[in-house]
Amino acid sequence: MTIEKHDGQYKVTINGKTRSYIINIAHRRKRGQKSKWTIAEKTEVQCFETACSQFWMLEAKGWGLLLNGNIVQVLGVTKNVFPSKIAKFVDSNEDGIWHGYPADYQRNPQDRPDISILKRWMEQDIISVPTMRKIRGGQKCNL
Amino acid sequence: MQPLMISIGGTFWDSYIYRGRLYLWNLDGSLEVYRWDELIDSLPNRQEDILAFRCGFSRNDYLYGYDFSLLFNDIEIKEMLLNKFNRVYLEYDLSRNKEELHPFLFGKQNNPFRELPSDIEIFKNNLYVINDDGFFSTTAHRKNPKYPVSSRPRKLWDCPVYAIRAGNNRVALAAGDEGLFEYETADEPYWVMNNSKLVSIDNDIYQLSSNHSSVAQWNYSSIFSSSYVDVSFMAAFKWEERELVFKDLIYQSLIFGESGFSWGLQDKIYIVTKRGLDVRRFVQSNLGTDKTAFEPLQSVEYTDWQGDIVGGGVGLFGTIVETDNALFVFQSNNEVFHINGPITRWRVFPRSIRYENQLHVILKDRINIYSFNHDYFVDQKQKNAGIIYRKPR
Numbered sequence: 001m002t003i004e005k006h007d008g009q010y011k012v013t014i015n016g017k018t019r020s021y022i023i024n025i026a027h028r029r030k031r032g033q034k035s036k037w038t039i040a041e042k043t044e045v046q047c048f049e050t051a052c053s054q055f056w057m058l059e060a061k062g063w064g065l066l067l068n069g070n071i072v073q074v075l076g077v078t079k080n081v082f083p084s085k086i087a088k089f090v091d092s093n094e095d096g097i098w099h100g101y102p103a104d105y106q107r108n109p110q111d112r113p114d115i116s117i118l119k120r121w122m123e124q125d126i127i128s129v130p131t132m133r134k135i136r137g138g139q140k141c142n143l
Numbered sequence: 144m145q146p147l148m149i150s151i152g153g154t155f156w157d158s159y160i161y162r163g164r165l166y167l168w169n170l171d172g173s174l175e176v177y178r179w180d181e182l183i184d185s186l187p188n189r190q191e192d193i194l195a196f197r198c199g200f201s202r203n204d205y206l207y208g209y210d211f212s213l214l215f216n217d218i219e220i221k222e223m224l225l226n227k228f229n230r231v232y233l234e235y236d237l238s239r240n241k242e243e244l245h246p247f248l249f250g251k252q253n254n255p256f257r258e259l260p261s262d263i264e265i266f267k268n269n270l271y272v273i274n275d276d277g278f279f280s281t282t283a284h285r286k287n288p289k290y291p292v293s294s295r296p297r298k299l300w301d302c303p304v305y306a307i308r309a310g311n312n313r314v315a316l317a318a319g320d321e322g323l324f325e326y327e328t329a330d331e332p333y334w335v336m337n338n339s340k341l342v343s344i345d346n347d348i349y350q351l352s353s354n355h356s357s358v359a360q361w362n363y364s365s366i367f368s369s370s371y372v373d374v375s376f377m378a379a380f381k382w383e384e385r386e387l388v389f390k391d392l393i394y395q396s397l398i399f400g401e402s403g404f405s406w407g408l409q410d411k412i413y414i415v416t417k418r419g420l421d422v423r424r425f426v427q428s429n430l431g432t433d434k435t436a437f438e439p440l441q442s443v444e445y446t447d448w449q450g451d452i453v454g455g456g457v458g459l460f461g462t463i464v465e466t467d468n469a470l471f472v473f474q475s476n477n478e479v480f481h482i483n484g485p486i487t488r489w490r491v492f493p494r495s496i497r498y499e500n501q502l503h504v505i506l507k508d509r510i511n512i513y514s515f516n517h518d519y520f521v522d523q524k525q526k527n528a529g530i531i532y533r534k535p536r
Contacts (some may be wrong), residue, residue, distance in 0.1 A: 080372070106372045107355060109303035109319045114275050115258045129156075129170065129507065130485040136261045138305040138319060138357045139371055139453045142467055 003049055009097070012049045019091075021048050024099040027076075035084060035102040037076045039066065047075060047087050048100055054124070056117050060091040063113040064100065070126055072143050076102025085143045086113065106138045144225065145232050146480065146502075147199045147514040149186075152240040155510050157488055158503045160495070161265040162284055163201070164249060164291070167510065168263075172254035175241075176291040182247040186237065195227040199514040203500040206519040207459075207532050215520055228516050250288035255281055255296055264309040266494070267328070271314060277301035278316065278326070299326060300348050306358045309494065315359035315366045322353040323368045323378060341389055351378040352392055358454070360408045363427040367407035369455070375405045377412075381430045390431055398423055398437045408457035408493060409530040412437065415452050415464065419445035420473065422527050440527045443473055458491035459499045460515035461528045465489065470504065475529040476517040496535050 004011045010021040023041050026034050037044055043066065051057055051064035064087035066073040074083045084102035088111055091098045103111035113121070118132045127135075127143065134141035157168040165179040183201040187193045198205045206224070214220050256279065260272040270283035270292055281296035302324075306317045314326040327347045342350045351366065355373040359366050364380040364387055377398070379390040395405045398412060399421055405414035412423045420443040429436040443462075454465035461474040470489060472480040487505040492498045502513040523531045 082372075106357070107320045109305055109321070112303070115261070119259075128485060129154075129487045133156075133487050134453065136305075137454075140451060140467065141453070 001049065001053055003045055010045050010048075012045070012052060014049070014052050019048075019052060020097045021045055022097060022099050024101065027099075027101040033079055035076055035078045035104060037102060039075050043075075044087075044100065048089055048098065051087070051089060054120075056113075056120060057089070058114055058117070060094050061114075062089040062098075063087065063103070063117050064089060065121070065126065067126070072126065078102060078104035078107065080104075080107070082106075086111070088113075105135055106140065109138065112136060112138070144228065144476070144478075144517045147195075147228065147232055147516065148237060149200065149512045149514075150238040150509050151244060151512070152238070152509045154508060155487070155505045156259050157263060158490060158505060158510055158512075159263055159265055160492060160498045160501060160503070162268075163497075164284065166265070166283075166291075168254075168260065170259075172259055173251060174254060174292060175251045176249045177244055178247045178249050182244065185247070186235070187231075188235075192227065192231055192235075194224075195231045195516075198519075199228065199231070199516055200501070200512070202497055203514075204497055204535075206516075207499075207534075211519070221520060225520075250291040252290050252292065252294065255290075255292050255294040261304070262306045264307050264314065266309045269328075271307055271309065272296065273304045273307055273316075275303065278304055278307070300345050302344075302348075305356070308359050308361060310361040310364075310366070315361065315368075316348075317356035317359045317368060319357065320355055323351045323356040323359055323366065325349050325351055325366070351389070352376065354392070358406065360406060360457070362407045362409060362412065362425045365425075365427065365430070367405075367412060369404065369406045371404065371453070374402070377407070379430050379436075381427070393436075404452055404455065406455040406457070411457055411462065411527075411530050413455060413457070413462055415455070416442075417446070419443045420462065420464070443527060445471070445473070445479070456489075456491055457530055458493050458502065458515075459529050459532055460502075460518040463489070463491065463502070472502065472515070473528040474515065474517055475521045475526040477528070478517070480515075482511075493530060499532075 002013045012019050047064040051062045056063050066075045072085045076084045078084050086103040087100050088103040089098050089100040105112040121127045131141045154170040156170050159166040163180045165177040167175045180201045187196045258274050260274050262273050264271045265283050268284045269280050272279045278300040279296040282293040304316045304318045308315045312329040316324040344350050355370045356368040357371045358369045366378045369375045375395045377393040379393050380387050381390050399414045403414045414421045422440040423437040426436050448466050450466035450468050453467050456463045461472050464471045468484040470482040490503045500515045504511045
């Protein structure tokens with residue numbers, strides 16, 4: 001597993017597969033109508049790397065967590081300034097260049113992790129089945 | 144009066160009861176369908192307990208209705224019935240593992256969908272499902288035990304949705320920030336032609352509002368949209384000269400005059416306040432008239448929630464408040480029944496004809512199927528907790 005930075009773009013290589021990752025400045029501006037990261041850029045990229053290495057990725061989207069042991073940490077705030085503990089990563093143009101943002105699973109159904117990813121988190125003892133259900137239903141939960 | 148409870152061991156994701164069959168969705172995605180009525184009839188050890196079992200679990204409709212009011216006003220008859228339910232509660236162990244249920248297994252099949260459903264509804268022999276891929280329907284209640292549910296679902300819409308609830312030939316879809324939508328199951332939608340305000344999104348899918356929607360429930364012909372993160376509202380419809388017309392959106396501030404999580408069903412709307420639950424009786428026919436459509440009823444005082452409130456629901460037997468680790472059932476007889484979690488899923492079936500007093504609660508290693516039987520003896524017009532019983536047409 002390696003993370004290298006070239007021309008403002010991170011190259012995340014896991015098991016010989018390299019993905020490009022860019023920091024989307026729209027999710028780091030103090031003002032604006034988007035969710036915002038509250039973690040350092042470096043931690044954001046590490047979060048992406050963890051999502052890749054733990055197989056929390058689908059074809060052009062993936063979800064990440066910031067873990068301290070198995071305790072899920074806050075990594076940003078939603079556009080309504082509520083704490084967010086789930087990151088969503090997207091390869092919007094399907095050109096191998098990814099970016100991410102703090103997800104708002106209660107407002108946007110698209111931000112909810114795919115159920116296959118939630119099942120993986122459950123198998124990894126990160127979340128319980130009730131938490132998986134609450135995330136799918138957009139309910140508040142103790143993630 | 145304690146509810147009866149059948150407990151079935153297993154790791155479940157969802158459940159549904161429909162026309163004599165219990166649908167159990169396992170966590171591995173497989174679906175098992177049981178012959179529920181036969182299972183219930185196998186449980187009584189004594190002839191004199193059959194009535195309590197049937198009325199409690201497979202024919203909730205037997206004891207409802209004004210036909211019985213004369214009998215239930217007779218204190219001796221009422222006592223006798225209460226004793227029957229109480230005896231079943233005290234003398235029967237109704238815990239079973241799935242192997243013990245095998246004689247009643249109608250069929251088992253692989254998941255007809257790619258993944259576990261986020262929500263399901265069954266009506267008119269159709270199973271409606273939402274998952275990551277969108278909104279689907281497929282045939283249910285089939286005769287073929289290899290496939291109790293058709294394995295060829297039809298995609299109706301590809302928008303991701305949080306929750307669905309079936310009404311009369313209509314399905315309400317809560318789609319978060321995308322808003323509140325409605326799917327028309329009737330061949331010829333009977334209201335759409337008169338509603339230029341509403342936007343057709345896709346085949347038979349109409350947008351009722353772009354306000355955030357987490358869950359939607361039916362208040363007769365209108366839809367109450369609850370939001371876990373924003374303001375709840377009612378999409379109000381009114382019958383005018385035999386035509387159903389979309390009137391307007393009515394926000395919870397107009398209904399209650401305060402903020403908080405609110406939800407509704409049929410004739411009741413509830414909001415959680417600092418004092419407990421505030422209640423309104425919804426009178427559909429008063430919409431658009433000088434009379435209020437939201438009559439205040441006596442509040443339910445309660446503050447001992449032991450956690451954040453994360454959901455709500457209503458059945459005939461009472462109103463239900465979900466906290467992050469428990470369920471509180473505010474029964475129509477003014478008692479409070481508490482169920483400890485963690486809870487994977489819970490469901491009520493107020494639209495059903497025979498199972499309207501059931502509450503399904505899925506826990507880590509089992510499903511508990513509760514039967515609340517106090518409501519037969521409650522004055523339906525006077526109760527604050529729970530919707531009014533109306534005889535099916």
